[in-house]
Amino acid sequence: MSALEHQYVEGAPDEPVLLLLHGTGGGPDDLVPLARRLSPDSALLAPAGPVSENGAARWFRRLAEGVFDHEDVVFRANQLADFVVASRAEYGFGDRRLVAVGFSNGANIAAAVTLLRPDAVREAALFAAMSPLPEPPRHELTGTRVFLSNGEHDPMAPLASAEALVRDLRERSADVVAHRHPGGHQVTGDGLASAAEWLDGGRGEQSTRT
Numbered sequence: 001m002s003a004l005e006h007q008y009v010e011g012a013p014d015e016p017v018l019l020l021l022h023g024t025g026g027g028p029d030d031l032v033p034l035a036r037r038l039s040p041d042s043a044l045l046a047p048a049g050p051v052s053e054n055g056a057a058r059w060f061r062r063l064a065e066g067v068f069d070h071e072d073v074v075f076r077a078n079q080l081a082d083f084v085v086a087s088r089a090e091y092g093f094g095d096r097r098l099v100a101v102g103f104s105n106g107a108n109i110a111a112a113v114t115l116l117r118p119d120a121v122r123e124a125a126l127f128a129a130m131s132p133l134p135e136p137p138r139h140e141l142t143g144t145r146v147f148l149s150n151g152e153h154d155p156m157a158p159l160a161s162a163e164a165l166v167r168d169l170r171e172r173s174a175d176v177v178a179h180r181h182p183g184g185h186q187v188t189g190d191g192l193a194s195a196a197e198w199l200d201g202g203r204g205e206q207s208t209r210t
Contacts, residue, residue: 004047004083008091011043016097016199019084019121020046021106023128025056034187035101038125038196045087045098049105051076059109066130066156068108073132077112081120084113099199100124103187104157108132111146111165115172118144123202125195127187128154130161131168141174147198149179149191156185 007028011017018039020031028046035044049057051072060076061069088094100121102110107129113121115136125147146169150162162178169176177198181188 004050004080006045006047006083006087008046008087009044012041013096015039015042016099016123016202017043017045017093019098019100019110020044021059021080021100021102021110022046022049022057023104023106024049024053024058026103026106027057031101031103031106034103034192037192038101038199043091043093045084045091047080047083049109050079058105060105060112066158068132070133073109073112074116077109077116077132080109081113081117084120097123097202099202100126102129103127104129104185107148114141114144114146114174115139115168125149125199127191127195128157128185129165130157131165133168136168136172139172141169141172144169144172144174145176145198145202146174147177147179147195149181149188149195151181151183151185151188153183154185 018035022030028048049059051058061072063069100110107126110124111129112132114124123145127149166176166178179191179194
């Protein structure tokens with residue numbers, strides 16, 4: 001099994017498995033309350049970011065605030081994707097629906113995996129995400145569903161970068177819902193409610209895994 005520290009919590013077999021991806025400096029427990037609001041009975045797979053930035057756990061290196069090490073983004077996205085594929089066998093997910101749920105840096109790595117490895121992640125709910133790669137590969141993403149919630153005044157994930165991510169996904173035929181709120185780098189109650197509605201709307205659409 002891919003060596004990422006993680007926690008796994010069993011859930012109802014008819015509910016999606018939620019892959020929880022924390023923000024910078026966080027840990028596997030951070031998004032559990034959020035996940036329970038999205039899908040109370042889901043199984044939870046929560047790995048820890050493998051990169052340390054001055055002691056703060058992250059999913060990939062950055063060269064400066066908002067400047068990503070794109071080579072490391074690709075490497076770490078594949079590492080996470082391999083972990084997800086291995087976890088399906090390890091925990092018996094089989095072909096069950098899996099949805100990545102990420103905040104900030106966790107949302108960015110989820111976006112990268114969605115763009116790079118559709119074999120691992122076909123659905124993602126992203127909070128305060130920005131574009132992780134300047135020129136993603138042209139993978140066919142028909143059948144991929146992505147929800148994004150971004151603040152109109154987010155200094156850490158500028159709206160222009162979030163819109164670039166939406167464009168990259170839609171150009172590859174992903175189904176994208178873009179939610180906006182008037183705040184900054186945060187998860188809002190309205191954003192959570194919209195994400196829960198989006199998540200519920202995916203029932204029956206992902207019965208066949210690819």
